[in-house]
Amino acid sequence: MPHTLLSLVTAELAAPADPRAAAMAGALAAQYPDASRAVLFYGSCLREKNLDGLMLDFYLIVSDYRAAYGKRWLATANRLIPPNVFPFEHNGLIAKYAVLSEADFARLNSPAADNVSVWARFAQPARLLWAADDLARQRAIAAVAGAAPTLLSLARPMAQEQDALSLWGTGFTLTYGAELRAERKGRSLSIVDADPDRYRRFGNAALAQGLPPSPEPDQAAALWRVLQRRGKWLSVVRLAKASFTYAGGIDYLAWKINRHAGTAIQIKPWQRRWPLIGALTLLPRLFRGGAIR
Structure with a gap:
């Protein structure tokens, strides 16, 4: 029996991660005792066996920004231009972490997002290393499960081929044009090439359950131009x-x-x-x- 997308996402988020990264996630959550809901680990460091000297990437999901910060201006900055990004060190490892509320994390993984930055990342592998309780865990999983359908639905009218891997490749190429990226040209396609079986399984599961409505091709091209302009300007503002x-x-x-x-x-x-x-x-x-x- 084929796996559903939700079951694939649930299993991937629960897969083992480096114990040092897991300990770091717990220590990060402890910095926000009144607000922490979940901590997700993502990015290229997921594939590394030795984390020493690397910059790890986390998302800290909080109940709301006022509960997270003692300073009102930080809460306002996080709400108006999400996310806020901060450095973190723990037991010899270094990281940066982005802060989003549960509501913003769900929205920014969905077609309601006005930029690609969150769903483009969480359509890729991630680990849920800490959750405050089962409700927080389920909300984080549900939000992440929205990322792949969002990417694939927006890629579909722009893709020449409609199989799962072609949609993924088109989607990542478009998202790389919608942010400031320092990686070499072709990096977007190498994401899929690194684990085609994973992307085929996730893509087929998303297609089987049905994607969100896609815009017409001419509307999609215009939408991607908007996303690319907005994404690069947002990158500058966030920097x-x-x-x-x-x-x-x-x-x-x-x-x-x-x-x-x-x-x-x-x-x-x-x-x-x-x-x-x-x-x-x-x-x-x-x-x-x-x-x-």
Whole structure:
């Protein structure tokens, strides 16, 4: 009997992960005792056997932003331009984590999202390493289960072939054009090539259950142009915000720009003293490097 998409997502999120990453997830949740609902581990580090020296990626799902933060402006920033991103260290490992409310996490994995950043990531493998209770676990699973159908439904009118792997490849190519990416050209297709069996199973299960309605081809092309423009501008705005919310954020911003634009920016002392102004002086490098078009 074929597996349903929900059962595939549930099993994948529950699959074993590096114990050090799991311990880090628990420690991260403990930093927000009044708000933590779930912690998800995602990204390239899932495939690594040695995490030392790597930057791990987590999403912290919270009940709401006011409960998460003691500072009102952080809650407002997270609500208006989700997510907030922060650094974290635990037992010799380093990570960055993004904060989303349960409501925003569900919305941003669905066709209601106005940008690709969350569903593009959670259509890929992830691990649910910590949950506050069974309800929090089930809500996180249900949200993640919305990511693949969202990607595939928006890819369908743009794809030349309609089999599952072709839809995945088209979808990832389009999403990579909708964010600032430093990876080499063709990276979007290599995601599927790295585990075609996984993407075939998930794709076929999503197709079998029925995808959300897809736009007509001409409407889809226009929608993707909007998503790509909005996604790149949102990336810039989030980077600028990170220079304020992220400890050492101006250095993080310089690192990101150096990766995207091939520059070798060195942060000056005044830029660390005035990080938001410093960020505004750095962002034009992204335009000159061709990352924003």
